[in-house]
Amino acid sequence: xxxxxxxxxxxxxxxxxxxxxxxxLAVRPGTVLGLLGPNGAGKTTAVRILTTLxxxxxxxxxxxxxxxxxxxxxARQLIGLTGQYAxxxxxxxxxxxxxxxxRLLGMPRPDARARAVELLGQFGxxxxxxxxxxxxxxxxxxxxxxxxxxxxxxxxxxxxxxxxGLDPRARIEVWDMVRDLLSSGVTVLLxxxxxxxxxxxxxxxxxxxxxQVIARGTPxxxxxxxxxxxxxVRPVRSGDVDAVSALLGQLTQNKPExxxxxxxxxxxxxxxxxxxxxxxxERRIEVAELALRSASLDEVFLALTGHHAEDExxxxxxxxxxxx
Amino acid sequence: xxxxxxxxxAPRRLPRHVSPVDGLKQTMTLAWRSLVSVKxxxxxxxxxxxxxxxxxxxxxxxxxxxxxxxxxEYVQFSLPGIIVQTVIFATLTTGVGLSTDLTKxxxxxxxxxxxARWSPLAGRILADMTKQVWAISLxxxxxxxxxxxxxxxxxxxxxxxxxxxxxxxxxxxxxVLIGVLVDNPxxxxxxxxxxxxxxxxxxxxxxxxxxxxxxxxxxxxxxPVTILSDAVRGLLNGTPAAWPVVQSLxxxxxxTAVFAPxxxxxxxxxxx
Numbered sequence: 001x002x003x004x005x006x007x008x009x010x011x012x013x014x015x016x017x018x019x020x021x022x023x024x025l026a027v028r029p030g031t032v033l034g035l036l037g038p039n040g041a042g043k044t045t046a047v048r049i050l051t052t053l054x055x056x057x058x059x060x061x062x063x064x065x066x067x068x069x070x071x072x073x074x075a076r077q078l079i080g081l082t083g084q085y086a087x088x089x090x091x092x093x094x095x096x097x098x099x100x101x102x103r104l105l106g107m108p109r110p111d112a113r114a115r116a117v118e119l120l121g122q123f124g125x126x127x128x129x130x131x132x133x134x135x136x137x138x139x140x141x142x143x144x145x146x147x148x149x150x151x152x153x154x155x156x157x158x159x160x161x162x163x164x165g166l167d168p169r170a171r172i173e174v175w176d177m178v179r180d181l182l183s184s185g186v187t188v189l190l191x192x193x194x195x196x197x198x199x200x201x202x203x204x205x206x207x208x209x210x211x212q213v214i215a216r217g218t219p220x221x222x223x224x225x226x227x228x229x230x231x232x233v234r235p236v237r238s239g240d241v242d243a244v245s246a247l248l249g250q251l252t253q254n255k256p257e258x259x260x261x262x263x264x265x266x267x268x269x270x271x272x273x274x275x276x277x278x279x280x281x282e283r284r285i286e287v288a289e290l291a292l293r294s295a296s297l298d299e300v301f302l303a304l305t306g307h308h309a310e311d312e313x314x315x316x317x318x319x320x321x322x323x324x
Numbered sequence: 325x326x327x328x329x330x331x332x333x334a335p336r337r338l339p340r341h342v343s344p345v346d347g348l349k350q351t352m353t354l355a356w357r358s359l360v361s362v363k364x365x366x367x368x369x370x371x372x373x374x375x376x377x378x379x380x381x382x383x384x385x386x387x388x389x390x391x392x393x394x395x396x397e398y399v400q401f402s403l404p405g406i407i408v409q410t411v412i413f414a415t416l417t418t419g420v421g422l423s424t425d426l427t428k429x430x431x432x433x434x435x436x437x438x439x440a441r442w443s444p445l446a447g448r449i450l451a452d453m454t455k456q457v458w459a460i461s462l463x464x465x466x467x468x469x470x471x472x473x474x475x476x477x478x479x480x481x482x483x484x485x486x487x488x489x490x491x492x493x494x495x496x497x498x499x500v501l502i503g504v505l506v507d508n509p510x511x512x513x514x515x516x517x518x519x520x521x522x523x524x525x526x527x528x529x530x531x532x533x534x535x536x537x538x539x540x541x542x543x544x545x546x547x548p549v550t551i552l553s554d555a556v557r558g559l560l561n562g563t564p565a566a567w568p569v570v571q572s573l574x575x576x577x578x579x580t581a582v583f584a585p586x587x588x589x590x591x592x593x594x595x596x
Contacts, residue, residue, distance in 0.1 A: 048432075051432075051436045052435070052436065053432055053435050053436060053595065066338070071340060073338075073339065073340050073341055073342065073438055074338040074339070074340055074438075076436060076437060076438040077338050077339075077438040078338075079436060080436075081432065081433060081436040083429045083432050083433065084429070085428060085429040087428060087429035087430050087432060087433040088428075088430070089357065089361070089425075089428075089430055090428070091361035091364060091365055092357065092360065092361055092364070093364065096357070096360060100353055100354070100356065100357040101433075101437070103353040103356075104350050104353050104354070104434075104437055104439050105437065105438070106346070106349075132364045132365075148433065149433075152437075
């Protein structure tokens with residue numbers, strides 16, 4: 001088995017909407033693939049197909065060498081899924097939530113309980129182990145959900161937007177947990193809307209837009225290609241805007257954008273900053289504001305596709321929407 | 325299947341199907357999961373116990389004299405009807421629970437596990453049937469305290485439980501269908517009020533049909549709730565029950581034949 005996750009030409013339509021339009025994926029064992037894209041790009045549809053919850057209209061996929069359609073039951077024995085919505089039973093306690101999954105996986109009761117206690121400890125939930133999950137905070141629920149997907153020690157883990165809706169602190173906690181998991185050798189497919197998250201966790205990133213993979217590579221390659229950061233310069237005199245724009249365009253080989261009198265341009269790394277400052281000084285352009293900040297998903301998309309990463313209005317990731 | 329097969333590296337040896345025995349074990353585990361929540365949710369227990377008891381006491385002592393001449397006579401007539409009403413209303417909890425699982429993503433998690441495809445649904449219905457046995461027993465117990473007598477003997481008693489559970493199973497398919505169709509568990513409750521409430525009250529569960537206006541009687545006499553009430557009444561009270569029992573079974577078969585395929589079809593579509 002060369003690839004832990006492999007997919008070729010996956011297509012899935014919901015009515016008139018094409019959620020996936022020929023997606024290829026290949027993830028080597030023990031690595032993390034980040035699927036990066038806006039809402040409605042087809043990320044969740046891809047995850048649902050790979051986790052056997054949905055059948056593709058065309059194409060095929062394997063997980064751990066098992067076909068997700070023809071050998072779904074075998075594939076399910078290898079995977080763990082943490083969905084976009086924390087899928088815990090709110091009326092059960094933390095222990096019970098993990099216990100019943102262990103039992104479903106065929107563990108004897110004492111083993112299932114031991115595994116539950118172990119995981120709750122690992123995810124910092126020991127104190128809340130005997131409280132109903134409905135009393136948990138958003139971050140705690142997400143951690144419990146993550147723990148639930150690990151009960152059977154999966155070889156391949158699917159994390160569908162594991163930090164969406166979490167506050168920054170809880171997000172960093174989840175990142176730390178995911179990094180800990182990686183050291184145990186599992187293969188991870190992670191979907192996210194945040195470039196930073198993919199950058200932090202993924203070995204390789206596939207950028208998805210409108211059901212297609214529009215770019216792929218290591219975070220470094222992608223950042224070089226699209227500029228992971230943006231440089232913003234606002235000259236004091238509005239007459240200098242054109243000169244600043246020309247200078248930044250020439251130095252970065254990217255096309256600057258104007259926002260009022262602020263000139264913004266993607267840059268591959270921070271090393272250009274000193275050159276920019278020196279050049280501005282030489283040309284005696286006085287600067288009111290000069291800032292370097294992380295590129296947003298929108299800027300990544302603009303750089304890759306020429307269009308903004310607008311949220312497609314139909315939520316093609318939710319199949320039930322299509323049935324009403 | 326053991327935990328070891330999950331962790332084992334995967335040459336082509338993983339089982340490709342779930343054995344029926346494992347499917348049953350998984351059903352039991354999932355039923356346990358639905359029942360254990362009662363422990364943390366005392367309100368559910370209240371709903372399951374206090375509400376039926378209140379119905380028995382209120383109906384018997386508030387309406388009993390007016391309808392049957394005395395509360396004692398009335399409880400002998402109405403208790404089987406109250407049991408039927410409780411059982412039919414309880415099918416809604418199956419729909420609510422299913423809808424909750426579907427909207428909260430719990431179903432996705434269950435479907436991604438190597439378990440029998442039918443076990444989540446079967447587990448939920450098994451749990452709800454267990455709750456039904458509890459509620460029916462409680463109602464008969466309370467009824468006996470205030471003067472109800474089971475004249476049908478042990479055969480009648482067992483027969484009543486069986487016909488109620490068979491009917492519950494049939495009506496569960498409609499609850500499953502509703503649970504799958506709505507996008508929010510609360511809508512199941514609304515459906516309950518709009519459809520199940522009139523259906524149970526426009527029957528002879530609480531009041532003999534002869535006391536109603538003619539146009540209503542026409543409906544009441546064909547209402548399956550009436551027929552089931554007659555069957556349970558006959559079995560428990562030791563009065564003739566054969567024909568209503570047969571009719572009830574036919575209704576159960578008809579409801580299942582119509583709703584089970586639709587429910588399964590919509591269910592499969594909903595979960596992909």
